[in-house]
Amino acid sequence: MRNHLDVIANNMANLNTSGFKSQNLHFTEYLMPIAEGSAFEPADQTISYVDMFTTRTDFTPGSIKTTGNDFDLALNSDGFFVVQMPDGTEAYTRSGTFHLDDTGQLVTAGGEPVMTEGGPITFSVEDGGVQITEDGTIATELGIRGKIRVVDFEDVRELEKIGDTLFKGEDAEPVLAPRMVQGAFENSNVxxxxxxxxxxxxxxxxxxxxxxxxxxxxxxxxxxxxxxxxxx
Missing domain, CATH: 1.20.5 (Single alpha-helices involved in coiled-coils or other helix-helix interfaces)
Incomplete structure:
Protein backbone atom coordinates (compact mmCIF):
# COMPACT_ATOMS: atom_id res chain seq x y z
CA MET A 1 0.00 0.00 0.00
CA ARG A 2 2.97 2.29 0.58
CA ASN A 3 3.86 1.95 -3.12
CA HIS A 4 0.28 2.75 -4.08
CA LEU A 5 0.29 5.89 -1.92
CA ASP A 6 3.62 6.99 -3.47
CA VAL A 7 2.19 6.64 -7.00
CA ILE A 8 -0.94 8.63 -6.12
CA ALA A 9 1.12 11.34 -4.38
CA ASN A 10 3.36 11.70 -7.45
CA ASN A 11 0.33 11.99 -9.73
CA MET A 12 -1.18 14.70 -7.57
CA ALA A 13 2.14 16.55 -7.36
CA ASN A 14 2.20 16.72 -11.17
CA LEU A 15 -1.42 17.77 -11.60
CA ASN A 16 -0.30 20.97 -13.34
CA THR A 17 2.83 19.63 -15.08
CA SER A 18 2.58 20.03 -18.85
CA GLY A 19 2.58 16.72 -20.70
CA PHE A 20 2.69 14.61 -17.52
CA LYS A 21 1.20 11.13 -17.85
CA SER A 22 -0.41 9.60 -14.78
CA GLN A 23 0.68 6.25 -13.44
CA ASN A 24 -1.21 3.38 -11.87
CA LEU A 25 0.03 0.55 -9.70
CA HIS A 26 -0.47 -2.99 -10.97
CA PHE A 27 0.66 -6.36 -9.70
CA THR A 28 1.65 -9.64 -11.26
CA GLU A 29 0.19 -12.87 -9.97
CA TYR A 30 2.14 -15.91 -8.84
CA LEU A 31 0.25 -19.21 -8.94
CA MET A 32 1.57 -21.89 -6.59
CA PRO A 33 1.95 -25.25 -8.34
CA ILE A 34 -0.77 -27.73 -7.39
CA ALA A 35 1.81 -30.20 -6.09
CA GLU A 36 3.11 -27.67 -3.56
CA GLY A 37 -0.41 -26.70 -2.59
CA SER A 38 -1.61 -30.28 -2.03
CA ALA A 39 -1.60 -29.84 1.75
CA PHE A 40 -4.48 -27.42 1.41
CA GLU A 41 -8.13 -28.36 0.94
CA PRO A 42 -9.30 -28.92 -1.69
CA ALA A 43 -6.07 -30.48 -2.91
CA ASP A 44 -6.57 -29.46 -6.55
CA GLN A 45 -7.02 -25.76 -5.75
CA THR A 46 -4.37 -23.42 -7.20
CA ILE A 47 -3.00 -20.99 -4.62
CA SER A 48 -2.62 -17.38 -5.86
CA TYR A 49 -0.21 -14.79 -4.46
CA VAL A 50 0.87 -11.27 -5.38
CA ASP A 51 4.36 -11.67 -6.83
CA MET A 52 5.45 -8.06 -7.41
CA PHE A 53 4.06 -4.58 -8.00
CA THR A 54 4.74 -2.56 -11.15
CA THR A 55 3.67 0.85 -12.36
CA ARG A 56 2.03 1.50 -15.70
CA THR A 57 1.80 4.82 -17.47
CA ASP A 58 -1.50 6.08 -18.85
CA PHE A 59 -0.70 7.74 -22.19
CA THR A 60 -4.19 9.18 -22.66
CA PRO A 61 -3.78 12.73 -24.07
CA GLY A 62 -4.42 15.66 -21.76
CA SER A 63 -6.42 18.74 -22.71
CA ILE A 64 -4.77 21.53 -24.70
CA LYS A 65 -4.23 24.93 -23.08
CA THR A 66 -3.67 28.05 -25.18
CA THR A 67 -0.83 30.30 -23.96
CA GLY A 68 0.00 32.60 -26.88
CA ASN A 69 3.71 31.84 -26.49
CA ASP A 70 5.10 31.20 -29.99
CA PHE A 71 7.43 28.48 -28.74
CA ASP A 72 4.81 26.49 -26.80
CA LEU A 73 3.70 23.50 -28.87
CA ALA A 74 0.96 20.93 -28.32
CA LEU A 75 0.43 17.67 -30.18
CA ASN A 76 -3.19 17.17 -31.14
CA SER A 77 -2.28 13.73 -32.48
CA ASP A 78 -0.33 10.63 -31.52
CA GLY A 79 3.41 10.93 -31.14
CA PHE A 80 6.15 12.52 -29.07
CA PHE A 81 8.55 15.43 -29.43
CA VAL A 82 12.19 14.39 -29.62
CA VAL A 83 14.75 15.99 -27.28
CA GLN A 84 18.49 15.54 -26.86
CA MET A 85 19.83 14.39 -23.50
CA PRO A 86 23.18 15.59 -22.06
CA ASP A 87 24.84 12.29 -23.08
CA GLY A 88 23.77 12.80 -26.70
CA THR A 89 21.00 10.20 -26.68
CA GLU A 90 17.39 10.96 -27.52
CA ALA A 91 14.38 11.05 -25.23
CA TYR A 92 10.70 11.63 -25.95
CA THR A 93 8.08 13.87 -24.40
CA ARG A 94 4.56 15.22 -24.82
CA SER A 95 5.43 18.34 -22.85
CA GLY A 96 5.68 21.25 -25.29
CA THR A 97 6.53 24.12 -22.93
CA PHE A 98 9.53 25.18 -25.00
CA HIS A 99 11.56 28.38 -24.89
CA LEU A 100 14.81 29.88 -26.17
CA ASP A 101 17.88 29.65 -23.93
CA ASP A 102 20.60 32.30 -23.64
CA THR A 103 22.10 31.20 -26.98
CA GLY A 104 18.79 31.27 -28.84
CA GLN A 105 18.47 27.49 -28.94
CA LEU A 106 15.00 25.97 -28.67
CA VAL A 107 14.91 23.90 -25.47
CA THR A 108 12.47 22.22 -23.10
CA ALA A 109 11.58 23.50 -19.64
CA GLY A 110 14.41 21.28 -18.36
CA GLY A 111 16.94 22.71 -20.83
CA GLU A 112 17.11 19.76 -23.26
CA PRO A 113 17.46 20.84 -26.93
CA VAL A 114 14.34 20.20 -29.02
CA MET A 115 15.19 18.19 -32.12
CA THR A 116 14.21 19.07 -35.66
CA GLU A 117 14.82 16.83 -38.65
CA GLY A 118 18.21 18.54 -38.91
CA GLY A 119 19.06 18.38 -35.20
CA PRO A 120 18.83 21.15 -32.56
CA ILE A 121 17.80 24.58 -33.84
CA THR A 122 19.00 28.06 -32.84
CA PHE A 123 17.27 31.35 -33.67
CA SER A 124 18.78 34.82 -34.02
CA VAL A 125 17.40 38.34 -34.00
CA GLU A 126 17.40 38.27 -37.81
CA ASP A 127 14.79 35.47 -37.76
CA GLY A 128 12.12 37.80 -36.45
CA GLY A 129 8.77 36.16 -35.76
CA VAL A 130 8.59 32.37 -35.72
CA GLN A 131 5.70 30.48 -37.30
CA ILE A 132 5.27 26.74 -36.80
CA THR A 133 2.69 25.02 -38.97
CA GLU A 134 0.53 22.05 -38.10
CA ASP A 135 3.03 19.58 -39.55
CA GLY A 136 5.90 21.15 -37.58
CA THR A 137 7.49 23.22 -40.35
CA ILE A 138 9.35 26.22 -38.90
CA ALA A 139 9.30 29.48 -40.85
CA THR A 140 10.85 32.85 -40.01
CA GLU A 141 11.69 36.02 -41.93
CA LEU A 142 14.77 34.16 -43.18
CA GLY A 143 12.60 31.45 -44.74
CA ILE A 144 12.03 27.79 -43.85
CA ARG A 145 14.34 26.86 -40.97
CA GLY A 146 13.45 23.23 -40.42
CA LYS A 147 10.77 20.89 -39.14
CA ILE A 148 10.05 19.72 -35.60
CA ARG A 149 10.58 15.96 -35.27
CA VAL A 150 7.62 13.92 -34.05
CA VAL A 151 7.92 10.16 -33.57
CA ASP A 152 5.75 7.35 -32.30
CA PHE A 153 6.13 3.73 -31.20
CA GLU A 154 4.36 0.50 -32.03
CA ASP A 155 3.61 -0.05 -28.34
CA VAL A 156 3.96 3.01 -26.09
CA ARG A 157 3.56 0.78 -23.03
CA GLU A 158 7.13 -0.37 -23.58
CA LEU A 159 8.51 3.15 -23.08
CA GLU A 160 10.72 3.63 -20.01
CA LYS A 161 9.91 6.61 -17.82
CA ILE A 162 13.11 8.56 -17.02
CA GLY A 163 11.60 11.76 -15.61
CA ASP A 164 8.29 13.43 -14.89
CA THR A 165 7.64 13.97 -18.61
CA LEU A 166 10.54 12.18 -20.36
CA PHE A 167 10.64 8.66 -21.77
CA LYS A 168 13.20 6.39 -23.39
CA GLY A 169 12.31 3.92 -26.12
CA GLU A 170 13.57 1.96 -29.09
CA ASP A 171 12.55 1.76 -32.74
CA ALA A 172 11.00 5.21 -32.96
CA GLU A 173 9.12 5.78 -36.19
CA PRO A 174 8.46 9.26 -37.67
CA VAL A 175 4.89 10.49 -37.59
CA LEU A 176 4.16 11.47 -41.18
CA ALA A 177 1.20 13.76 -40.52
CA PRO A 178 1.36 15.22 -37.02
CA ARG A 179 -1.14 17.82 -35.89
CA MET A 180 0.72 20.50 -33.99
CA VAL A 181 -0.76 23.56 -32.30
CA GLN A 182 1.50 26.61 -31.88
CA GLY A 183 1.00 28.81 -28.83
CA ALA A 184 -0.40 26.03 -26.67
CA PHE A 185 0.67 23.02 -24.63
CA GLU A 186 -0.84 19.74 -23.48
CA ASN A 187 -2.00 19.64 -19.87
CA SER A 188 -1.34 16.76 -17.50
CA ASN A 189 -3.83 13.91 -17.88
CA VAL A 190 -4.16 13.61 -14.09
Missing part, protein backbone atom coordinates in the same frame (compact mmCIF):
# COMPACT_ATOMS: atom_id res chain seq x y z
CA UNK A 191 -7.68 14.23 -12.78
CA UNK A 192 -7.64 15.52 -9.22
CA UNK A 193 -11.04 14.09 -8.27
CA UNK A 194 -10.00 10.62 -9.47
CA UNK A 195 -6.73 10.72 -7.53
CA UNK A 196 -8.45 11.93 -4.34
CA UNK A 197 -10.95 9.07 -4.65
CA UNK A 198 -8.11 6.57 -5.07
CA UNK A 199 -6.34 8.11 -2.08
CA UNK A 200 -9.41 7.66 0.12
CA UNK A 201 -9.79 4.03 -1.01
CA UNK A 202 -6.14 3.18 -0.31
CA UNK A 203 -6.23 4.96 3.05
CA UNK A 204 -9.32 3.00 4.11
CA UNK A 205 -7.71 -0.27 3.00
CA UNK A 206 -4.54 0.62 4.91
CA UNK A 207 -6.53 1.37 8.08
CA UNK A 208 -8.47 -1.88 7.74
CA UNK A 209 -5.26 -3.88 7.28
CA UNK A 210 -3.64 -2.14 10.25
CA UNK A 211 -6.64 -3.07 12.41
CA UNK A 212 -6.40 -6.74 11.35
CA UNK A 213 -2.68 -6.80 12.16
CA UNK A 214 -3.33 -5.19 15.54
CA UNK A 215 -6.13 -7.67 16.36
CA UNK A 216 -3.93 -10.63 15.40
CA UNK A 217 -1.13 -9.29 17.58
CA UNK A 218 -3.50 -8.98 20.53
CA UNK A 219 -4.78 -12.56 19.97
CA UNK A 220 -1.18 -13.81 19.88
CA UNK A 221 -0.40 -12.08 23.15
CA UNK A 222 -3.52 -13.50 24.77
CA UNK A 223 -2.64 -17.01 23.53
CA UNK A 224 0.88 -16.74 24.95
CA UNK A 225 -0.48 -15.49 28.28
CA UNK A 226 -3.10 -18.27 28.48
CA UNK A 227 -0.64 -21.03 27.56
CA UNK A 228 1.79 -19.67 30.12
CA UNK A 229 -0.79 -19.99 32.92
CA UNK A 230 -1.64 -23.60 31.91
CA UNK A 231 2.02 -24.62 31.93
CA UNK A 232 2.52 -23.00 35.34
Missing amino acids: YGVTEVTRLVEVTRAYNATSKVVKDLDELRQQAISTLGRFQA
Whole structure:
Protein backbone atom coordinates (compact mmCIF):
# COMPACT_ATOMS: atom_id res chain seq x y z
CA MET A 1 0.00 0.00 0.00
CA ARG A 2 2.97 2.29 0.58
CA ASN A 3 3.86 1.95 -3.12
CA HIS A 4 0.28 2.75 -4.08
CA LEU A 5 0.29 5.89 -1.92
CA ASP A 6 3.62 6.99 -3.47
CA VAL A 7 2.19 6.64 -7.00
CA ILE A 8 -0.94 8.63 -6.12
CA ALA A 9 1.12 11.34 -4.38
CA ASN A 10 3.36 11.70 -7.45
CA ASN A 11 0.33 11.99 -9.73
CA MET A 12 -1.18 14.70 -7.57
CA ALA A 13 2.14 16.55 -7.36
CA ASN A 14 2.20 16.72 -11.17
CA LEU A 15 -1.42 17.77 -11.60
CA ASN A 16 -0.30 20.97 -13.34
CA THR A 17 2.83 19.63 -15.08
CA SER A 18 2.58 20.03 -18.85
CA GLY A 19 2.58 16.72 -20.70
CA PHE A 20 2.69 14.61 -17.52
CA LYS A 21 1.20 11.13 -17.85
CA SER A 22 -0.41 9.60 -14.78
CA GLN A 23 0.68 6.25 -13.44
CA ASN A 24 -1.21 3.38 -11.87
CA LEU A 25 0.03 0.55 -9.70
CA HIS A 26 -0.47 -2.99 -10.97
CA PHE A 27 0.66 -6.36 -9.70
CA THR A 28 1.65 -9.64 -11.26
CA GLU A 29 0.19 -12.87 -9.97
CA TYR A 30 2.14 -15.91 -8.84
CA LEU A 31 0.25 -19.21 -8.94
CA MET A 32 1.57 -21.89 -6.59
CA PRO A 33 1.95 -25.25 -8.34
CA ILE A 34 -0.77 -27.73 -7.39
CA ALA A 35 1.81 -30.20 -6.09
CA GLU A 36 3.11 -27.67 -3.56
CA GLY A 37 -0.41 -26.70 -2.59
CA SER A 38 -1.61 -30.28 -2.03
CA ALA A 39 -1.60 -29.84 1.75
CA PHE A 40 -4.48 -27.42 1.41
CA GLU A 41 -8.13 -28.36 0.94
CA PRO A 42 -9.30 -28.92 -1.69
CA ALA A 43 -6.07 -30.48 -2.91
CA ASP A 44 -6.57 -29.46 -6.55
CA GLN A 45 -7.02 -25.76 -5.75
CA THR A 46 -4.37 -23.42 -7.20
CA ILE A 47 -3.00 -20.99 -4.62
CA SER A 48 -2.62 -17.38 -5.86
CA TYR A 49 -0.21 -14.79 -4.46
CA VAL A 50 0.87 -11.27 -5.38
CA ASP A 51 4.36 -11.67 -6.83
CA MET A 52 5.45 -8.06 -7.41
CA PHE A 53 4.06 -4.58 -8.00
CA THR A 54 4.74 -2.56 -11.15
CA THR A 55 3.67 0.85 -12.36
CA ARG A 56 2.03 1.50 -15.70
CA THR A 57 1.80 4.82 -17.47
CA ASP A 58 -1.50 6.08 -18.85
CA PHE A 59 -0.70 7.74 -22.19
CA THR A 60 -4.19 9.18 -22.66
CA PRO A 61 -3.78 12.73 -24.07
CA GLY A 62 -4.42 15.66 -21.76
CA SER A 63 -6.42 18.74 -22.71
CA ILE A 64 -4.77 21.53 -24.70
CA LYS A 65 -4.23 24.93 -23.08
CA THR A 66 -3.67 28.05 -25.18
CA THR A 67 -0.83 30.30 -23.96
CA GLY A 68 0.00 32.60 -26.88
CA ASN A 69 3.71 31.84 -26.49
CA ASP A 70 5.10 31.20 -29.99
CA PHE A 71 7.43 28.48 -28.74
CA ASP A 72 4.81 26.49 -26.80
CA LEU A 73 3.70 23.50 -28.87
CA ALA A 74 0.96 20.93 -28.32
CA LEU A 75 0.43 17.67 -30.18
CA ASN A 76 -3.19 17.17 -31.14
CA SER A 77 -2.28 13.73 -32.48
CA ASP A 78 -0.33 10.63 -31.52
CA GLY A 79 3.41 10.93 -31.14
CA PHE A 80 6.15 12.52 -29.07
CA PHE A 81 8.55 15.43 -29.43
CA VAL A 82 12.19 14.39 -29.62
CA VAL A 83 14.75 15.99 -27.28
CA GLN A 84 18.49 15.54 -26.86
CA MET A 85 19.83 14.39 -23.50
CA PRO A 86 23.18 15.59 -22.06
CA ASP A 87 24.84 12.29 -23.08
CA GLY A 88 23.77 12.80 -26.70
CA THR A 89 21.00 10.20 -26.68
CA GLU A 90 17.39 10.96 -27.52
CA ALA A 91 14.38 11.05 -25.23
CA TYR A 92 10.70 11.63 -25.95
CA THR A 93 8.08 13.87 -24.40
CA ARG A 94 4.56 15.22 -24.82
CA SER A 95 5.43 18.34 -22.85
CA GLY A 96 5.68 21.25 -25.29
CA THR A 97 6.53 24.12 -22.93
CA PHE A 98 9.53 25.18 -25.00
CA HIS A 99 11.56 28.38 -24.89
CA LEU A 100 14.81 29.88 -26.17
CA ASP A 101 17.88 29.65 -23.93
CA ASP A 102 20.60 32.30 -23.64
CA THR A 103 22.10 31.20 -26.98
CA GLY A 104 18.79 31.27 -28.84
CA GLN A 105 18.47 27.49 -28.94
CA LEU A 106 15.00 25.97 -28.67
CA VAL A 107 14.91 23.90 -25.47
CA THR A 108 12.47 22.22 -23.10
CA ALA A 109 11.58 23.50 -19.64
CA GLY A 110 14.41 21.28 -18.36
CA GLY A 111 16.94 22.71 -20.83
CA GLU A 112 17.11 19.76 -23.26
CA PRO A 113 17.46 20.84 -26.93
CA VAL A 114 14.34 20.20 -29.02
CA MET A 115 15.19 18.19 -32.12
CA THR A 116 14.21 19.07 -35.66
CA GLU A 117 14.82 16.83 -38.65
CA GLY A 118 18.21 18.54 -38.91
CA GLY A 119 19.06 18.38 -35.20
CA PRO A 120 18.83 21.15 -32.56
CA ILE A 121 17.80 24.58 -33.84
CA THR A 122 19.00 28.06 -32.84
CA PHE A 123 17.27 31.35 -33.67
CA SER A 124 18.78 34.82 -34.02
CA VAL A 125 17.40 38.34 -34.00
CA GLU A 126 17.40 38.27 -37.81
CA ASP A 127 14.79 35.47 -37.76
CA GLY A 128 12.12 37.80 -36.45
CA GLY A 129 8.77 36.16 -35.76
CA VAL A 130 8.59 32.37 -35.72
CA GLN A 131 5.70 30.48 -37.30
CA ILE A 132 5.27 26.74 -36.80
CA THR A 133 2.69 25.02 -38.97
CA GLU A 134 0.53 22.05 -38.10
CA ASP A 135 3.03 19.58 -39.55
CA GLY A 136 5.90 21.15 -37.58
CA THR A 137 7.49 23.22 -40.35
CA ILE A 138 9.35 26.22 -38.90
CA ALA A 139 9.30 29.48 -40.85
CA THR A 140 10.85 32.85 -40.01
CA GLU A 141 11.69 36.02 -41.93
CA LEU A 142 14.77 34.16 -43.18
CA GLY A 143 12.60 31.45 -44.74
CA ILE A 144 12.03 27.79 -43.85
CA ARG A 145 14.34 26.86 -40.97
CA GLY A 146 13.45 23.23 -40.42
CA LYS A 147 10.77 20.89 -39.14
CA ILE A 148 10.05 19.72 -35.60
CA ARG A 149 10.58 15.96 -35.27
CA VAL A 150 7.62 13.92 -34.05
CA VAL A 151 7.92 10.16 -33.57
CA ASP A 152 5.75 7.35 -32.30
CA PHE A 153 6.13 3.73 -31.20
CA GLU A 154 4.36 0.50 -32.03
CA ASP A 155 3.61 -0.05 -28.34
CA VAL A 156 3.96 3.01 -26.09
CA ARG A 157 3.56 0.78 -23.03
CA GLU A 158 7.13 -0.37 -23.58
CA LEU A 159 8.51 3.15 -23.08
CA GLU A 160 10.72 3.63 -20.01
CA LYS A 161 9.91 6.61 -17.82
CA ILE A 162 13.11 8.56 -17.02
CA GLY A 163 11.60 11.76 -15.61
CA ASP A 164 8.29 13.43 -14.89
CA THR A 165 7.64 13.97 -18.61
CA LEU A 166 10.54 12.18 -20.36
CA PHE A 167 10.64 8.66 -21.77
CA LYS A 168 13.20 6.39 -23.39
CA GLY A 169 12.31 3.92 -26.12
CA GLU A 170 13.57 1.96 -29.09
CA ASP A 171 12.55 1.76 -32.74
CA ALA A 172 11.00 5.21 -32.96
CA GLU A 173 9.12 5.78 -36.19
CA PRO A 174 8.46 9.26 -37.67
CA VAL A 175 4.89 10.49 -37.59
CA LEU A 176 4.16 11.47 -41.18
CA ALA A 177 1.20 13.76 -40.52
CA PRO A 178 1.36 15.22 -37.02
CA ARG A 179 -1.14 17.82 -35.89
CA MET A 180 0.72 20.50 -33.99
CA VAL A 181 -0.76 23.56 -32.30
CA GLN A 182 1.50 26.61 -31.88
CA GLY A 183 1.00 28.81 -28.83
CA ALA A 184 -0.40 26.03 -26.67
CA PHE A 185 0.67 23.02 -24.63
CA GLU A 186 -0.84 19.74 -23.48
CA ASN A 187 -2.00 19.64 -19.87
CA SER A 188 -1.34 16.76 -17.50
CA ASN A 189 -3.83 13.91 -17.88
CA VAL A 190 -4.16 13.61 -14.09
CA TYR A 191 -7.68 14.23 -12.78
CA GLY A 192 -7.64 15.52 -9.22
CA VAL A 193 -11.04 14.09 -8.27
CA THR A 194 -10.00 10.62 -9.47
CA GLU A 195 -6.73 10.72 -7.53
CA VAL A 196 -8.45 11.93 -4.34
CA THR A 197 -10.95 9.07 -4.65
CA ARG A 198 -8.11 6.57 -5.07
CA LEU A 199 -6.34 8.11 -2.08
CA VAL A 200 -9.41 7.66 0.12
CA GLU A 201 -9.79 4.03 -1.01
CA VAL A 202 -6.14 3.18 -0.31
CA THR A 203 -6.23 4.96 3.05
CA ARG A 204 -9.32 3.00 4.11
CA ALA A 205 -7.71 -0.27 3.00
CA TYR A 206 -4.54 0.62 4.91
CA ASN A 207 -6.53 1.37 8.08
CA ALA A 208 -8.47 -1.88 7.74
CA THR A 209 -5.26 -3.88 7.28
CA SER A 210 -3.64 -2.14 10.25
CA LYS A 211 -6.64 -3.07 12.41
CA VAL A 212 -6.40 -6.74 11.35
CA VAL A 213 -2.68 -6.80 12.16
CA LYS A 214 -3.33 -5.19 15.54
CA ASP A 215 -6.13 -7.67 16.36
CA LEU A 216 -3.93 -10.63 15.40
CA ASP A 217 -1.13 -9.29 17.58
CA GLU A 218 -3.50 -8.98 20.53
CA LEU A 219 -4.78 -12.56 19.97
CA ARG A 220 -1.18 -13.81 19.88
CA GLN A 221 -0.40 -12.08 23.15
CA GLN A 222 -3.52 -13.50 24.77
CA ALA A 223 -2.64 -17.01 23.53
CA ILE A 224 0.88 -16.74 24.95
CA SER A 225 -0.48 -15.49 28.28
CA THR A 226 -3.10 -18.27 28.48
CA LEU A 227 -0.64 -21.03 27.56
CA GLY A 228 1.79 -19.67 30.12
CA ARG A 229 -0.79 -19.99 32.92
CA PHE A 230 -1.64 -23.60 31.91
CA GLN A 231 2.02 -24.62 31.93
CA ALA A 232 2.52 -23.00 35.34
